[in-house]
Amino acid sequence: MKFSYNWLGSLLEKPLPPAVELGDLITFHSAEIEELIDVAGDTVLDVKVLPDKSAWLMSHLGMAKEIAVITKNTLKTDPFSNPVTIPTDERIKVSLNSVTCDFYSAALITGVKVGPSPDWLKDRLVALGQRSINNIVDATNYVMFELGQPLHAFDADKLSHADGRHHIVVRDAKPGEKITTLTGEEYTLNPSDALIVDGGNDIPVGIAGVKGGAVAAVDAGTTNILLESAHFDRFAVRKTAKILKLQTDASKRYENGICRAIAPIALTRVIELILEVAGGVTEVITSVGDVSVERQPVTVTLNEINSLLGVSLTMSDVEDILSRFAYTYTTAGGSVTVTPPFERDDLVIAEDVVEEIGRIYGLGHIVSIPPTVGAVAEINVRHYYSEKIRETLMALGFSEVYTSSFRAKDVVKLENALATDKGYLRSSLVENLREVRTANIPHRDLLGLQAVKIFEIGTVFGVESEEFRVGVAVQTGTSYKAKVDDPLLEEVLTALATVLGVTPELISKAEGIAEFSLDALLPQLPAVTAYEPQAQLPKITYRPFSLYPAVSRDIAMWVPEAVTTQSVEEILAAEAGPLCVRLTHVDTFSKDGKTSLAFRLVFQSFDKTLTDEEVQGYMDTLYKTVANQGWEAR
């Protein structure tokens, strides 16, 4: 949520630390600051408020309280210091006919003058990225950002009022019932959605806890308003917001469990603000439902605090922090019992209090305790043998790939796939390996490979079962050729049988791809008592590769017998130009006192696809070099 630095400062007695410093204090003691944004005359702190604190920290008051505790400041006034009760006044009839609503308060204000908000109010909303609409709507939004309580204003004259009384009903939607929201979108509702309905004509005027309807919207001609400050069930609102894909500032606060005791306080506050910015007279205030909240005391021992955090606080340190929170607490023999304030739903178990104390004290005080060296209780056999298999395959030139667990079509279907070609779980590694093998064929020269040789060790899924498999794939030419490729695959299977001492039973072997179950193999393998030592690899830094095609050219020449392959390679490399990304010696034979040497060069640019002419230019340079050396190109 976005917080205005000026607004926060206005709620506290003493000045705030500078914004950057305040941001750090909040990050290290409360919640992560995602961004500090400079806006005209103010700084906005964008704070990632996580679910445990969302019931009370999604308001300037909540954040100001945190700042007061962290920086030893004091709130000017705490609107939550005393619960407010509003008696029922039958001049506005409220019927709560849905379990989604347990408290509804309303007020009728007549004679308001709708118009633009005063600058101070506009500035605060605009700083938070909100659009200023008019003084009435702005006032309801302002109080929501101030206290956390969603509010709504209806045009009272657009609601029916038989015998001079308005009638507000909260009821569940009828299947297929429709509503058009304030911003003009139409939604079709389900019985799990609760509605605010005009009791006079049963027409929906709002989606409970989510958004107001267009029917009774406040506009420039409005003179009488009916204000709503209610409490709706968090799970019901969450469900509605999810199903309708309509998450609003209001729904976010309800679904995070804002305390219902705030609703009457916020109604009182918004009335006061509307009278200030739009004038008018409060005719009726009423409420229906229960607003009482009872928080259970939580006891935690000093020992638990120190033992969980790894710190050594004294009881007086703990009491100092609790009194900064202004919590009601008692101490007795090394333990403290805290009664949370009504708006805090997140202090339920001892560990919750430990967190409060730890974060205010400062997690930076935690001292590391170095681990003790000791043997593992169990060896992971699958990891042990996976490593053995990797080593064996790598020694034969096979490289490891990780491929997607998803396929376009297979046995086990996902309910909510990301894309139609990822709708199923793979039941085998074979098809993925086939695709990856094909995709790598064009890169053989670039990578200096004669054949694409790959393997994967990964999970596959049956209807109920799930197992680790090993898949191996090989292909030398542009298509699979049994005569060339099968021996390479056989070589792998033989090597595995030798290393493991057991011949893996293949699930499939066709067209240069073989697969077997690692899980089925493991029970047949010797027991393991220790891991092999882990080889230290040289430091590797990945280098991005060009996405443009590589072009291969061969060059062959006769050189005198005394000339070494290496010296020729060096001369060619020096002249091949910066776009030659690989130079490989591919062939040697001798005849009549002369040696024939052949090399393959691969050219590739990071910026473009190379043309034949460009590559020929580089080759011409090389042919000239060869001629200048007195060698004979073939």
Place this chain on the structure above:
Amino acid sequence: METPRGHKHPLSQVIAEINSIFAEIGFTFAEGPERELVAFNFDALNVPKDHPSRDMQDTFYLADKPDVVMRTHTSPVQVRHMKSHTPPIKMICPGKVFRNEATDATHEAQFFQIEGLMIDTDVSLGHMKGVLEYFFSRFFGGEVQVRFRPSFFPFVEPGVEVDMMIAPSPDNKLSGRWIEIMGAGMVHPNVLEASGIDSTKYQGFAFGMGMDRLAVLKYGIDDIRLMYNGDLRFTNQF
């Protein structure tokens, strides 16, 4: 041409190194199914149905099986491990996890995580700090400090974000600055109890981080999707 040696996928290398480092300090390597019961993926981890904390992870569900998901984290492995072992427990659980999120250079719908768990009668955030500093120092080389910031994960209380800083070194671009690296905390008593561990007697820490991120940091990989598309122009650099 002679056959050049093949290449190990960087994630396999990272898993092997992690296991090797943690094995030195007695952490076992546990595994569990990638297709997991909601009961283990969420319920036992104190992530109630219809609670906003479930929204912290976008989940793949299986068709016609509302009680089965592709695990969104390897935490269910912790639950399974606690159910089958008695404290003291020291374990890590690297493995593949799934999130129903759009993919880009830093997000994949399937990726690898490494989580760890240590349970005993007196395990504290101080032990966690020590274990993580040991691990990161060994993994990245050089002396690594960690720091905690308050955070929230339903399965821990208190919950923290962990930042690390590698001691300044001229040849290491990662060094000398704080890097946000993982989430962690003290295992929530509800999780201990749901896993059959007496929370009045035992306590401990759990941590979890993206293994892809470890690989990205260690090797300077600029797009994590490269790790999952089988392109040898990538793999063969390792």
